[in-house]
Amino acid sequence: MGSHPHTPSLPTPTTPAGQEGLAALLARPDRAVIALDFDGTLADIVPDPEQARAHPGTVEALAALAPRVASIAVITGRPAGVAVRYGGFAGVAGLDHLVVLGHYGAERWEAVSGTVRAPAPHPGVAAVRAELPGMLDRFDSWRGTWIEEKGQALAVHTRRAENPQAAFEALRGPLGELAARHGLIVEPGRLVLELRPSGMDKGVALTEYVRETGAGSVLYAGDDLGDLAAYAAVEKLRTEGPHGTPGLLICSGEAEVPELAARADLLLPGPEAVVGFLSALAQRL
Numbered sequence: 403m404g405s406h407p408h409t410p411s412l413p414t415p416t417t418p419a420g421q422e423g424l425a426a427l428l429a430r431p432d433r434a435v436i437a438l439d440f441d442g443t444l445a446d447i448v449p450d451p452e453q454a455r456a457h458p459g460t461v462e463a464l465a466a467l468a469p470r471v472a473s474i475a476v477i478t479g480r481p482a483g484v485a486v487r488y489g490g491f492a493g494v495a496g497l498d499h500l501v502v503l504g505h506y507g508a509e510r511w512e513a514v515s516g517t518v519r520a521p522a523p524h525p526g527v528a529a530v531r532a533e534l535p536g537m538l539d540r541f542d543s544w545r546g547t548w549i550e551e552k553g554q555a556l557a558v559h560t561r562r563a564e565n566p567q568a569a570f571e572a573l574r575g576p577l578g579e580l581a582a583r584h585g586l587i588v589e590p591g592r593l594v595l596e597l598r599p600s601g602m603d604k605g606v607a608l609t610e611y612v613r614e615t616g617a618g619s620v621l622y623a624g625d626d627l628g629d630l631a632a633y634a635a636v637e638k639l640r641t642e643g644p645h646g647t648p649g650l651l652i653c654s655g656e657a658e659v660p661e662l663a664a665r666a667d668l669l670l671p672g673p674e675a676v677v678g679f680l681s682a683l684a685q686r687l
Contacts, residue, residue, distance in 0.1 A: 412682050413668060415650060419640060420667020423650030426619035427471075431687045433618030434471045436680075437608055437632065440478040440485050442625030443654040446673050447592065449561055451550055456489040457673040459681065465496035466684035473615050476502045477604050479589070479596060479628060481553050482509040482518045492516060505554040506598070506628075507607025523554050524599040526584030530556055534597075537580060541572060555598035566593050591626045592658060605631030612639060612647065623652035623676055626659055633665050652676065 415421050427434045438444055445454045468474050474497075478485045482504025486492050491500060491513065500513040509520040534549055534556060546563035549556055558577060563569035570593055578588045581597045589596040589603075604624070612620050612635075620639060622632050636649035653659075653666035654676050663669055670676050 412686060413670075413679065415667040416669075417667045419648075420650050423619060423621065423640075423648040423667065426648035427621060427650065427683075428686065430618050431470050432472060433616075435473050435475060435612055435615055435617040435620045436467065436471055437475045437477055437611070437620060437622045438676075439604070439624035439626070439629050439632075439654070440476055440480060440489065442592070442658075442673070443623050443676055444476070444673055445488065447625075451559070454488055457677050459677045460673075461490050461494055461497075463677050463680040463684060464491075464500065465494055467680055467687070468497050468499040470684060470687040471499065472617055473611075474500045475608075475611055476500070477507065477607050477611075477632065478502070478504055479506055479552070479555070479557075479591075479598075480504055482511040482520070484552075486511050486518075501611075503607045503611065505552070506602040506604055507610065508554055508599075508602045520554070524586065526581075526586045526599065527553075527555060527597075529584045530580060530586060530597050533580060534558070537576065538573075541576070547573070550594075552596075552598075555596055557594050557596040559594045561593040570595065589628055591628055596628075603631040604629060605633075605635035608632045609635045609639065617647065619648045619650075621650045621652065623654055623670075624662065625654040625672075627661065629662060630665075633662065637665075652679070 415424055441454055444456050444460050448454050482502045485502050497513045502511040511518045547560050547569055560566045560569035577595050581588045586597050587600045622636050633651055636651055639647040640649050651667045653663045653669050655672050656669045
């Protein structure tokens with residue numbers, strides 16, 4: 403594809419595997435799956451997650467890119483419907499190839515139908531919902547923490563506590579015990595502890611989706627510990643079969659989660675840069 407004078411240049415991945423992933427995507431975009439986390443990747447992290455919205459330009463970039471690739475999948479721990487609403491993804495021309503895999507893939511919204519498919523909630527979530535407020539009251543560090551209702555899961559945020567990191571550390575063990583008692587697990591993130599059923603994670607969701615679409619390459623962008631499972635899935639896909647599935651791993655936010663940054667092929671400073679990359683990619687294609 404010849405360079406166009408107005409085509410913005412794409413940053414070069416720093417690893418051979420990432421360079422191979424990008425080259426495969428550019429060579430056969432019609433077989434590429436672009437998979438993206440939502441919070442911290444397409445939306446800036448904000449003190450109140452209910453105020454999170456897709457970064458300006460996100461929908462335009464995705465609508466420009468979607469017709470040129472096999473599929474765009476937003477993979478998030480949020481309920482699918484919430485991510486669709488906060489992302490502004492519904493009813494957008496050009497976004498027919500978009501799916502939102504919510505609750506780590508347990509829920510699915512497809513732009514082409516505009517509907518969400520979701521399983522019945524795990525009974526442990528209701529039990530934890532009833533016990534959680536009383537449990538938080540017994541801790542000095544609960545002030546400023548708050549519970550986010552996610553339907554299939556619950557999340558305890560410590561971002562607004564007097565000492566957010568201390569509150570996070572103090573609650574991690576007790577919340578782990580509470581979750582285990584009701585058959586749930588705790589997923590730690592950036593000053594958030596999520597109590598949810600095990601068995602679904604972003605890696606499982608991504609692997610199943612790549613297989614379902616028969617993708618020839620995959621790009622994944624994320625920013626937090628919950629994205630490590632998706633990173634591992636891409637690393638595994640690269641090695642499977644006679645030739646593997648080339649993949650490109652992007653880390654949004656260079657210093658926030660060192661474990662993620664260390665495994666990324668390309669570091670971008672945050673959602674604005676991720677959206678800029680997706681726009682540049684759409685123009686290249």
